[in-house]
Amino acid sequence: MTSVATDLSAKLELYRVQVALREFERRAHDLFLENLVKGTSHLGLGQEAVAAGFAAAMRPTDWTFATYRGHNHTLARGVPMTPVLAELMGRSNGLMAGKGGSMHLTSVEHGMMGSYAIIGAHLVIACGAAWSAQYRGTDQVAVCFFGDGTTNIGAFHEALNFAAIWKLPVVFVCENNLYMEYTRTSEITAVEHPAADRARAYGLEPIIVDGNDVDAVFDVATTAINRARAGEGPSMIEAKTYRHGGHSRADPGKYRPDEEVKAWLARDPIPMYHARLLAEGASEEQLVAIHHAVMAEVDQATEEAKAGTPPGPELLMKDVWADGGSQWRN
Amino acid sequence: MTSVATDLSAKLELYRVQVALREFERRAHDLFLENLVKGTSHLGLGQEAVAAGFAAAMRPTDWTFATYRGHNHTLARGVPMTPVLAELMGRSNGLMAGKGGSMHLTSVEHGMMGSYAIIGAHLVIACGAAWSAQYRGTDQVAVCFFGDGTTNIGAFHEALNFAAIWKLPVVFVCENNLYMEYTRTSEITAVEHPAADRARAYGLEPIIVDGNDVDAVFDVATTAINRARAGEGPSMIEAKTYRHGGHSRADPGKYRPDEEVKAWLARDPIPMYHARLLAEGASEEQLVAIHHAVMAEVDQATEEAKAGTPPGPELLMKDVWADGGSQWRN
Amino acid sequence: MAQLTFREAIAYGLAQEMRRDSSVVMIGEDIGAAGGVFKGTVGLFEEFGPVRVRDTPISEQAILGAAMGAAMTGLRPVAEIMFSDFFAVCWDIVANEIAKSRYMTNGQVSFPLVIRSGNGGGLRFGAQHSQSIENWAMMIPGLKVVVPSNATDVVGLMAAAIRDPDPVIFLEAKALYPTKSEVPDGEVVDTLGSAKVLRSGPDATLVALGAMVPRANAAAAELAEQGIDCTVVDVRSLVPLDTQTILREVSATGRMFTVEENPRLCGWGAELSSIVTEEAFYDLDGPIVRITTPHIPLPAADALEDMAIPSVERIVETVVKSLNS
Amino acid sequence: MAQLTFREAIAYGLAQEMRRDSSVVMIGEDIGAAGGVFKGTVGLFEEFGPVRVRDTPISEQAILGAAMGAAMTGLRPVAEIMFSDFFAVCWDIVANEIAKSRYMTNGQVSFPLVIRSGNGGGLRFGAQHSQSIENWAMMIPGLKVVVPSNATDVVGLMAAAIRDPDPVIFLEAKALYPTKSEVPDGEVVDTLGSAKVLRSGPDATLVALGAMVPRANAAAAELAEQGIDCTVVDVRSLVPLDTQTILREVSATGRMFTVEENPRLCGWGAELSSIVTEEAFYDLDGPIVRITTPHIPLPAADALEDMAIPSVERIVETVVKSLNS
């Protein structure tokens, strides 16, 4: 597949973003083990190409709606590492001052309109943002990421029909990593391609993309986003990918056959892209330099996040309401 | 289409049932106007062939799950008219002693497992009954009726996927009467055939039937029920039909184009079947006699229902719990 | 000054705000050309067109998800959930998403939206179309809950709800739709979180909400004839809650009776009772008594439904019996 | 006699009933080979096989609809809703269908089913995975609501819930999963609707539920050191509710404190407060005080979450302050 992003510097940036997501999450994982990251956390290790490819195809004014597995999408939209890491650590310098946690990363100024932790909800919420863009004529597009397991919940169905009939500027992206938590999605889904095989039920074309190939992702993303911006309505894209680790913090992922894991590790998006960039004229030094710069960023973010204080009581009762408070009585 | 129900006496029975449903509901409508039927009520006038055709294809041990538009389905399963009419009138001799009302007709002894008034719910509940039949190896089949508007709610999607993956003995029947309340379903649905065009999203074959032709209904019903009983899993059938009146008591149905109403009245299932039976060898006298017998039944039910007393206070606090009471404290 | 029915007042209040602010948009089932199943939106489709008054499929999660997503990106949507019982099919969007997202994001997003819904019994619609769900909403942090008792209040509270920067659940008692009252000319804007004292008397304080307000009033009139003079408070808004007025009016009489349509357990009256017992204990001269629908699903038959929901007669009897014991 | 953790007790109790009755079947997400995300069903898949312990898609409405339809046709399903917050996506099936259908049909159908769910905070999971939703269930007529506070009670109450002919919402405090207690040998069957008096003292009665029970106990121990001797009641079951025990124990001390994990408004404690104020008013020697999570969504950060949920320290301080004022 030839990519729209023919420019090598653009491709180097796609590489950099993927490496940044990867190294950030590796660090987050290490910080779990040190018990500095609290609660739960869902890593997207192995799925970086989807986030990187889509973010690159979006305008700064476009909107991302992600799930609890949202670190990648948050960083890919340009949110700095420090507040994200600090949020995972429950610090006051966190992206939401520790009030949301890993599953709810949000940065409105970066178009990151939230990470949603209850399956299905954000598909309908993304429709609302798209409706608002359509009504106000702002040309904005909402991109909504979700997993394969999510295709079996009711809200998925309502969102797709709703978006289709109103021709909303929203792109639905299923990151099909084969599993809903510990259960193989194919065992509890009536069709082979949980998202794509349902597209026609909403009058949409099925689109499947190699989610480990960032160029391919960038291409389908660009097409779908353009289509949405042109007023031609929603798209549903199924990106085939794989998470390298378990579902969440507590899960070693042992339910997956060794050969399957091995086969997918061999298709790790980052080494694959690394090889492609070398073939397309990048130098090993360039790529190493990118890696070093990323590591420096991760290290700095780690220090800065660690330096954050625990949120104090003044934050507890803040911001239930738009007046900044939480009073329910006079 | 040649019918499995080749036997004339079986066909006369199909005729009788349709006429009974029709005349019962006409009477119910008259009793509204006298303010003897309270609350709301959703008539199935014009849709009798679906209920009659399916009920004829079911065994007495099979289960019906219907909606608030459930008078037809209740009577078609053999529930006597008097308790149904008395229920509509809120009398103590009602099918549920007045506690459920028109929207919740239930008669477990007739396999009428309930009428459900919140859109979507009974599709998943029917799955549960089918699961129980499968688990207990009883050969029972659940038949679940719903409207075209219902195909856009989340529970529809969950039920279909669930039934498909577990190969449950359940038959989903969409009575497509073109409207969800006052809105044309085609205006708010992404596909032309709201049920059939979604079948493949669950690995099912799309099946469309003329819902005003009781023989055709009986045929698809028989096939689907046999398939379910044989352990081959669910079916989804879309029966095209039309309601002659408004959505509910309060609705004159003025939002429907005159020509559309006229065209569908010309396809009224009862006169059509009347003509067919004459062509197939029934005599006019036979059919008139059926009509007379039905009218006598309706008249008698009206008298008996009217004679019912209002439910007394002893019923109010009864049967929240299986012990017959409603105590939540000691 | 116009005499409007409660249902006319809904459309009147909505129209006032839609004329003022083009970011106010409406979505719901059959709210457009049909004017709503309860006729609460009659005329709006004609005046504001199908883009601002938009019919939806039967997809309550999508309706409220759309309202939420639109509210966080610049619109002020008013969504209709036809019967409040149907909140159960979209409760996730209400309770988990709309209510919590502002707090979770440390204030990055706001949800200036209103969800209107027909609430309560009296129409013989049975257990799934008659619930009073004000306590469902009250118990979720992050939701405001408004329950008007008359057409006059509808207009001003609707305006206040729409202008409020936070999500408001606006519950319209179905039993009140045909009732009439005066609506003043010109722009009407009321205040959320202000209870109204409808009548003052020294013997007991009846605290009521929504469709129970006219019943509490009627009961107070009957009680007055028997020589028992009651204060009647119309709560109007559960969140924010006007505890000042309630505490003051209960302390003044020393006796409190709630009149609640919701089933018994964990109703708003229990909350008010617990607030008063905690904060005005020493002003109480006797037990706080809650007059509620029993803890049962609502029956459909008229005879049964009338026994279930608090009646004027039951209020009178309960007050008399309790004050005399 | 075995020492079991709360989470082991869940599987132990389930196994006891599944061995006894082949109509007991389980469904839920990842409950099979994986043994549940909280490891509450470990070993059941191996013992009872995939037909009786069945993994489902992420389709909570279908899970509970299936449980309901199966219960009305001869099975006794135990369904898992992984986190109780997710009740919001299937509340219609719980509140409108399961709870009401017996009443609406005049007793033609029964729903002998149990819905288990991980409930409450303390694990730093944030606002959408930490809610205490016992009051959501308590307020719906037709649901029984059981909330054990220790592994011993889990086994007997689980058996009672499964044998009960009515729908039971069985809430497992996530914070308690690792806690241990003794489970007697042989068949264990407890009784729904019986509160337990864990400690007796004349100065005040602390009424607690679920994860708040050990905290109330610990607070009582600290208070005793300060010379304040409290009674502690573990409510155990909200519906049916053991009002006899609660009224007796509150009347004996004249002072009542509730310790509630749910957010403030319309919690179970408000209901208990209102019952006591209505029925034992003259036995009260001072205000009833509710110690609850404030009326906010739960924050994720450990530092904040610990401030929000009632702590031993807060209980002690509140009791001391209130008794001294």
Ligand SMILES: Cc1ncc(C[n+]2csc(CCOP(=O)(O)OP(=O)(O)O)c2C)c(N)n1
């Ligand atoms: C309504 C609801 N049900 C269940 C869960 C628990 N849960 C969290 S993630 C998950 C699996 C989701 O799988 P998938 O959609 O494939 O996304 P992935 O985690 O693979 O990215 C489940 C079941 C939830 N958060 N919300």
Ligand SMILES: Cc1ncc(C[n+]2csc(CCOP(=O)(O)OP(=O)(O)O)c2C)c(N)n1
């Ligand atoms: C969840 C829910 N939303 C809305 C309604 C209100 N309502 C009752 S019937 C109906 C239309 C249903 O249309 P359809 O499924 O086509 O069935 P029909 O009435 O035509 O038989 C609607 C919107 C409801 N009962 N439940």
Ligand SMILES: [Mg+2]
């Ligand atoms: Mg997945």
Ligand SMILES: [Mg+2]
């Ligand atoms: Mg229809």
